[in-house]
Amino acid sequence: MTFQTHTGNRGLVLEEKLIFEQGEAGRSGVDLPDPAPVKSRLGGLARDENSEIGLPGLSEPQVVRHFTRLSQKNFGIDSGFFPLGSCTMKHNPRLNEKVARLPGIADLHPMQPESTVQGALELMDQCAHWLLVLTGMPAVAMSPASGAQGELCGMMAIRAALDARGENRRRVLVPESAHGTNPATAAACGFTVDSIPATADGRVDLAAFEAKLGDDVAGIMLTNPNTCGLFERDVRKIADLVHAAGGYFYCDGANFNAIVGRVRPADLGVDAMHINLHKTFSTPHGGGGPGSGPVVFSEALAPFAPIPYVVKTENGFHLVETADEQDGKKPFGRLKGFHGQMGMFVRALSYMKSHGADGLRQASGDAVLNANYLLARLKTKLSVAYPGYCMHEALFDDDFLKGTGVSTLDLAKAIIDEGFHPMTMYFPLVVHGALLIEPTETETKESIDQFCDAVLSLVAKAEAGDSEFFKNAPYLTPRRRLDETAAARKPVLRWSPANA
Amino acid sequence: MRYLPLTQADRASMLETIGAGSVDDLYCDVPEGALLKEPVDLPHHLGEMQVERDMAKLAAKNMGTASAPSFLGAGAYRHHVPATVDYIIQRGEFLTAYTPYQPEIAQGTLQYLFEFQTQVASITNMDVANASMWDGATSCAEAVLMACRATRRKKAVLSGGLHPHYREVTETYCQYSDTQVAGRDGHPEHQATADELDDLIDDQTACVVVQYPDVFGRLDDHTKLAEACHAKGALLVVVFTEAVAFGAIKSPGSFGADIVCGEGQSIGNALGYGGPYVGLFATTSKLVRQMPGRLCGETVDQDGKRGFVLTLSTREQHIRREKATSNICTNSGLCSLAFTVHMSLLGEDGYRKLAAINHERAVKTADALEGVAGVEVVNDSFFNEFTVKLSKPAAEVVEALVARGIMGGVPLSRLYPNRDDLGAFMLVAATETNTDEDIAALAAALKEVLA
Numbered sequence: 025m026t027f028q029t030h031t032g033n034r035g036l037v038l039e040e041k042l043i044f045e046q047g048e049a050g051r052s053g054v055d056l057p058d059p060a061p062v063k064s065r066l067g068g069l070a071r072d073e074n075s076e077i078g079l080p081g082l083s084e085p086q087v088v089r090h091f092t093r094l095s096q097k098n099f100g101i102d103s104g105f106f107p108l109g110s111c112t113m114k115h116n117p118r119l120n121e122k123v124a125r126l127p128g129i130a131d132l133h134p135m136q137p138e139s140t141v142q143g144a145l146e147l148m149d150q151c152a153h154w155l156l157v158l159t160g161m162p163a164v165a166m167s168p169a170s171g172a173q174g175e176l177c178g179m180m181a182i183r184a185a186l187d188a189r190g191e192n193r194r195r196v197l198v199p200e201s202a203h204g205t206n207p208a209t210a211a212a213c214g215f216t217v218d219s220i221p222a223t224a225d226g227r228v229d230l231a232a233f234e235a236k237l238g239d240d241v242a243g244i245m246l247t248n249p250n251t252c253g254l255f256e257r258d259v260r261k262i263a264d265l266v267h268a269a270g271g272y273f274y275c276d277g278a279n280f281n282a283i284v285g286r287v288r289p290a291d292l293g294v295d296a297m298h299i300n301l302h303k304t305f306s307t308p309h310g311g312g313g314p315g316s317g318p319v320v321f322s323e324a325l326a327p328f329a330p331i332p333y334v335v336k337t338e339n340g341f342h343l344v345e346t347a348d349e350q351d352g353k354k355p356f357g358r359l360k361g362f363h364g365q366m367g368m369f370v371r372a373l374s375y376m377k378s379h380g381a382d383g384l385r386q387a388s389g390d391a392v393l394n395a396n397y398l399l400a401r402l403k404t405k406l407s408v409a410y411p412g413y414c415m416h417e418a419l420f421d422d423d424f425l426k427g428t429g430v431s432t433l434d435l436a437k438a439i440i441d442e443g444f445h446p447m448t449m450y451f452p453l454v455v456h457g458a459l460l461i462e463p464t465e466t467e468t469k470e471s472i473d474q475f476c477d478a479v480l481s482l483v484a485k486a487e488a489g490d491s492e493f494f495k496n497a498p499y500l501t502p503r504r505r506l507d508e509t510a511a512a513r514k515p516v517l518r519w520s521p522a523n524a
Numbered sequence: 525m526r527y528l529p530l531t532q533a534d535r536a537s538m539l540e541t542i543g544a545g546s547v548d549d550l551y552c553d554v555p556e557g558a559l560l561k562e563p564v565d566l567p568h569h570l571g572e573m574q575v576e577r578d579m580a581k582l583a584a585k586n587m588g589t590a591s592a593p594s595f596l597g598a599g600a601y602r603h604h605v606p607a608t609v610d611y612i613i614q615r616g617e618f619l620t621a622y623t624p625y626q627p628e629i630a631q632g633t634l635q636y637l638f639e640f641q642t643q644v645a646s647i648t649n650m651d652v653a654n655a656s657m658w659d660g661a662t663s664c665a666e667a668v669l670m671a672c673r674a675t676r677r678k679k680a681v682l683s684g685g686l687h688p689h690y691r692e693v694t695e696t697y698c699q700y701s702d703t704q705v706a707g708r709d710g711h712p713e714h715q716a717t718a719d720e721l722d723d724l725i726d727d728q729t730a731c732v733v734v735q736y737p738d739v740f741g742r743l744d745d746h747t748k749l750a751e752a753c754h755a756k757g758a759l760l761v762v763v764f765t766e767a768v769a770f771g772a773i774k775s776p777g778s779f780g781a782d783i784v785c786g787e788g789q790s791i792g793n794a795l796g797y798g799g800p801y802v803g804l805f806a807t808t809s810k811l812v813r814q815m816p817g818r819l820c821g822e823t824v825d826q827d828g829k830r831g832f833v834l835t836l837s838t839r840e841q842h843i844r845r846e847k848a849t850s851n852i853c854t855n856s857g858l859c860s861l862a863f864t865v866h867m868s869l870l871g872e873d874g875y876r877k878l879a880a881i882n883h884e885r886a887v888k889t890a891d892a893l894e895g896v897a898g899v900e901v902v903n904d905s906f907f908n909e910f911t912v913k914l915s916k917p918a919a920e921v922v923e924a925l926v927a928r929g930i931m932g933g934v935p936l937s938r939l940y941p942n943r944d945d946l947g948a949f950m951l952v953a954a955t956e957t958n959t960d961e962d963i964a965a966l967a968a969a970l971k972e973v974l975a
Contacts, residue, residue: 065886128583133795144586214702256553311630363799510824
């Protein structure tokens with residue numbers, strides 16, 4: 025039954041104005057003491073008392089209600105099944121949130137004397153140790169802020185190593201299925217990007233790759249398992265070939281969650297690999313960050329790792345913060361203020377300790393099992409992109425929608441109405457109308473079954489010719505399809521009294 | 525294992541549906557010998573109680589700023605974070621959401637990002653702000669790269685008053701993109717003025733980067749510098765590390781800055797030993813399409829209702845690949861939410877009052893320290909942080925203060941390990957968290973240590 029309510033609210037779906045539209049001068053959500061009068065030492069730069077900054081005044085209950093209502097317009101892992109491929113939306117344990125807030129962790133200042141932060145340095149060292157054992161690699165840089173910055177870290181180390189060799193190699197080979205950050209990162213390090221085509225089974229075309237090698241090749245950026253959710257079965261040959269040609273092997277470790285505890289990147293010939301702690305080790309995605317992207321290095325690249333880094337000495341743990349410390353290393357520089365995403369190291373270590381070596385192995389196995397189960401169930405109706413087993417995610421193209429008038433996007437929007445977060449759409453770019461589905465290991469068989477049943481019923485509906493239904497989905501969400509073209513054509517990026 | 529729901533019966537029935545004999549069979553593409561048959565050499569799984577105990581032991585080996593009078597700053601500041609902030613950011617709908625790619629079910633994230641952008645633009649007095657960066661230092665580096673794109677020039681001039689970490693990150697980002705970084709060394713006793721940087725600005729200069737307040741805590745009016753930049757076709761980038769300051773001091777936008785960026789940790793975010801923090805990034809309407817990072821914009825849905833989406837994504841890596849404005853993918857989502865909630869609680873009056881209290885605490889601290897023999901306050905001007913010159917090496921004084929249960933400041937030798945001329949200087953920051961007793965304790969302990 026549809027009818028208009030007086031308020032615009034619809035039961036639990038509550039409309040919420042911007043804070044700027046509900047504030048009142050003189051209101052505040054904090055009680056602060058009046059400062060004692062002192063002689064200003066602002067050097068004549070005090071702001072004009074009468075000019076407004078433009079911040080609205082709200083009481084604490086107003087603020088709590090505002091953000092609670094906003095939260096209710098969001099879908100998270102806690103809300104339901106979230107099979108967003110290549111993003112690894114697995115359960116975020118609350119224990120990790122709790123330990124990150126412990127006194128002695130949350131209240132540490134990054135510039136405290138070393139003598140007062142031995143536990144923090146030990147924690148970073150422990151987190152690093154787990155990453156090194158799990159990857160089999162000899163060194164790790166903990167400071168990168170995210171996966172994308174981890175890529176930057178790895179590629180800068182390659183640049184530094186080439187410079188140290190006195191070689192002017194500038195071409196980087198990147199498979200066309202790669203995530204957009206790969207070419208963007210290579211470009212940011214002054215490399216040119218040369219695309220490698222894929223074979224019909226979704227892997228690097230080895231012959232094409234070999235043909236592109238030469239003495240101007242700095243290396244390859246290869247995601248493994250790749251963005252099609254497949255293990256690159258020629259990975260060792262690729263590593264050997266690039267090494268023989270004098271280049272390095274950067275592995276995008278975004279999909280390490282599929283193999284953690286079962287395959288060590290060191291055994292595949294990797295020189296550098298970033299690890300998204302927010303994927304494999306379940307630090308929260310938080311609506312788009314903060315992430316954390318430590319990078320493991322081979323012996324060849326280890327000396328070039330950035331500052332800062334932790335070393336163990338006879339007097340305890342020491343944080344090396346300057347490139348000039350005489351320890352034989354040649355850091356390429358510094359990527360971040362202070363020491364990295366400590367709050368994420370705490371959560372990741374808590375997650376790793378909780379799972380242990382046995383549990384991590386079980387987690388990757390269950391992730392792959394869940395994905396293959398979903399693949400087996402859906403391939404009865406959906407068109408698989410590539411034959412064979414998948415790793416942690418299943419990839420379909422839009423061939424099964426041909427002639428229905430329904431697109432991948434339309435299907436995804438209808439899935440929203442069924443109460444799921446949709447799969448990743450239109451990525452990787454090499455697959456037409458791609459649907460990339462990653463169930464993760466923390467989902468039950470029942471939730472995967474329910475999702476598959478819902479998708480299969482929607483496909484049947486599409487085949488029955490009801491494309492109008494799909495074009496207008498979703499119907500049941502706080503907002504329906506949004507006009508992205510209008511948003512980009514005339515950008516409104518902030519509230520102002522003029523456009524109120 | 526408590527996070528893994530599959531039972532052995534589930535696994536068996538799923539394998540049967542798949543038509544595989546075992547999970548190992550699913551890894552058939554892994555090269556011979558690389559598939560491990562046993563768990564790696566690390567401890568096995570632990571219950572929640574044991575993990576918490578392990579982590580608490582590590583935490584207990586540290587001396588937290590909550591347990592001692594602390595006057596540490598240098599780019600990270602201890603402020604009171606209202607209980608509401610942590611409650612909101614731990615709501616699962618925020619904590620466990622992804623980047624808002626499906627706007628119909630992510631209006632919560634998108635609306636607060638729009639509010640965040642408005643707040644950041646308001647306090648910096650700029651036209652627009654993005655949905656956040658990783659931290660202040662990376663924001664600074666990205667600002668320089670943006671200025672180079674916008675001006676099609678390849679030289680940046682960095683003020684000596686810029687935080688050394690910001691300088692190092694900027695140099696690191698620039699070193700492989702043929703961008704020249706020029707500038708002079710800073711010194712707390714010699715103020716970098718517009719005149720001093722003036723002769724470094726030429727018609728190849730993309731931007732000048734100054735910090736306000738600068739790393740030594742000093743305040744300077746950069747209006748003339750903005751004019752000097754613009755006269756040469758260069759941009760002025762104003763960087764900050766203390767976002768509370770703009771409640772008390774003139775805004776960078778009022779100087780005529782083209783890009784204003786810095787660290788937002790002070791509002792809503794814990795010290796957390798240096799991260800995660802939140803980079804703030806604002807600019808003029810004219811330069812918006814050169815901006816790095818995610819942007820949220822207003823639009824309408826198909827029923828005509830107002831809603832929000834990520835926009836101008838043609839600047840970004842997932843569309844532009846090697847031609848993108850930056851390789852940045854995520855922002856600091858949850859940290860920007862903490863900022864937004866705290867700023868919403870403060871409001872106009874609270875934000876200004878918080879800034880006034882910070883200044884008052886710092887003035888009181890400076891007054892108290894000026895009375896200690898062997899301490900000289902160097903700054904003529906400051907907001908909530910200033911530099912002192914000590915009669916003994918600052919690094920040793922800091923250790924001696926720690927032995928007395930006080931974290932007195934950051935020795936400049938920590939930030940400038942190669943500068944012998946800065947060994948006597950220490951940065952002292954005071955915020956609303958420092959009581960009169962803290963200030964008295966610091967003065968008394970310094971008196972003892974310097975005697």
